[in-house]
Amino acid sequence: MPELVAGAREGRPRAVARLISLVEGASPRLREVMAALAPHTGHAYVVGLTGPPGVGKSTSTSALVSAYRRAGKRVGVLAVDPSSPFSGGALLGDRIRMGEHASDPGVHIRSMATRGHLGGLAWAAPQAVRVLDAAGFDVVLVETVGVGQSEVEIAAQADTSVVLLAPGMGDGIQAAKAGILEIGDVFVVNKADRDGADATVRELHHMLGLGEARAPGDWRPSVVKTVAARGDGVDEVVEALEKHRAWMEERGVLAERRARRAAWEIETIAVTALRERIGDIRGDLRLTALAERVTTGATDPYAAADELVRALAR
């Protein structure tokens, strides 16, 4: 295990892949791994990408990877499908499309899906991000497949959240319904060579209230047009991301967001642990011993319950 952690810190692809598999499989050794990785985290810039199917998310992700690589950055990609119980399968197409980066040691691409464990991916994705962070990737792109509640939740845990749309899909309305307008720091209208791109941009400007006055400290979301398949506009997306990052750093917002993300991670893990303990109570042998003490009047049910909860909390 220490070897694996050391390997991952040196950025060795197989060590990184094995550690993410431990996360995905909710391995009991995760605690050990996460404790070893903790001191090396906090350096990666985490970007979430979400949007309705068909907007070209994986093409855009691939184009962003290329742009960051040109700037000399090491890039990790986490493609997350909360709705699929299978890992790899549903996203295999994406991985093949990302093939151009397959032989690049500065890029690590990984698909993740729930394996039915408690808390699901909402819980596992941030841990996989920690692995990539500790492995020294400068940028980690977290791409979610759809726009369901858990996708939005995952995307909202990023330093910067990118919402992708495309013209002529009524996407603005779809996005509003899914609640992704609120989480977007940067909006990308992809396939901007198609009819209706400007209408989509206008719709977005209207829905985001970009024409209105804003409190001085508020971030004004960027809207960028791209044709990701040709690489058009992708440098502008990177520019918008860097602008948002600088804005957050200046105001302490980045630290705030990361603290909020950490709180959310801790909460998710703690709730999962407490739920498991509730399930454990019926089968706990200590319960039988406590029950006997209650029947003899040596203790009362409240004190016994306290004792049981303390015992379960270790």
Next chain:
Amino acid sequence: MPELVAGAREGRPRAVARLISLVEGASPRLREVMAALAPHTGHAYVVGLTGPPGVGKSTSTSALVSAYRRAGKRVGVLAVDPSSPFSGGALLGDRIRMGEHASDPGVHIRSMATRGHLGGLAWAAPQAVRVLDAAGFDVVLVETVGVGQSEVEIAAQADTSVVLLAPGMGDGIQAAKAGILEIGDVFVVNKADRDGADATVRELHHMLGLGEARAPGDWRPSVVKTVAARGDGVDEVVEALEKHRAWMEERGVLAERRARRAAWEIETIAVTALRERIGDIRGDLRLTALAERVTTGATDPYAAADELVRALAR
């Protein structure tokens, strides 16, 4: 509070009533009360009475109270309505019908309903039984209003469970559906002066498999016919109860049942406590401090979650 506990132990009605109100209102001082009462519990014989509406449960309860009073026993009655959010109201009619015992200091009658607190009556009823037990009542009758799941659960927590039926209501089938056939130690066919009483008894014999061979250690449920309004057959019910009690004592079954009841009480209280803790997590200030330590890499989310759970478990 010690005065109240002392008063209840001397059997003073107002002290008993106030302690049960504390139970019903899920008072934070309950722990203290239950700890003080614990050494004085374990003496009362707890009888659960359940059955479909219209079988004459409160008339039967009242008749049983009279029978036990004739034998010189002090009797507590807990009339429980898990479906009603109001205390007193729905059961007022019953209490008036029980009026004949109102001036008898050897009888304490109490209606209980959920007050919307966590766990509801399933949790509160056994605590109220503890109060009556510690107050020196020899017999505690727990009567539930209907045959829903929580009624059956409450009735099953007794030393002996009585299932009441009446002729001509298709009660046998109703009872089977509600799962009360399994919990009955003694079956009472009330209103036995009506047509169909013998058919109901035969139906019961059949459904309970009373004609079949039984393992030597198994209790063979009694079936008793009564006309509770006239007091007919009520002494036979008491006889059946005492027979069941003696059978349980001989075989150590009474101690087993009480240990199971205590385990169930502890479990219910512990689960409620853990659920409350889950709810507390988001608002816990310690979470913010832990999150900051995670963002700086001083600790990892798992260790932080462990720390939070330990802190919540006190």
